[in-house]
Amino acid sequence: MTTPTLVVTGDKDTSPHLTVRGAEWHADPYTLSPGPKSLLTLFDAEHGLGGVSGYDVAETTDESPERVSVVQRLTCAYLRTQLSPGDSAWQTACEALTAGPDPLGRVESK
DSSP, X not given: OOSOEEEEEETTOOOXXXXXXXXXXXXXXXXXXXXXXXXXXXXXXXXXXXXXXXXXXXXXXXXOHXXXXXXXXXXXXXXXXHHSTTOOHHHHHHHHHHHSSSOSEEEEEO
């Protein structure tokens, strides 16, 4: 995968029904692909990343509207910057993510 890509994962997304490798397995598209890539890792996030898995689905093991909002903001900022080179939305969103005393995640880029 050589196109610019944002990979979003949760550090508690173990998904034992998919793999025994643990949560880091979900970061493989970032880890194993050449750049440019960015990896957004959400702290304490499970497979739903804070939301629910479908329109009429109520079950989730990870309910966090704040986490869903972070995914929305960072995804939009990433797309905005990718589609408008020179736009600082991605950098600003990444800085805001880690600015507080209790960040919800971290971003790596290559």
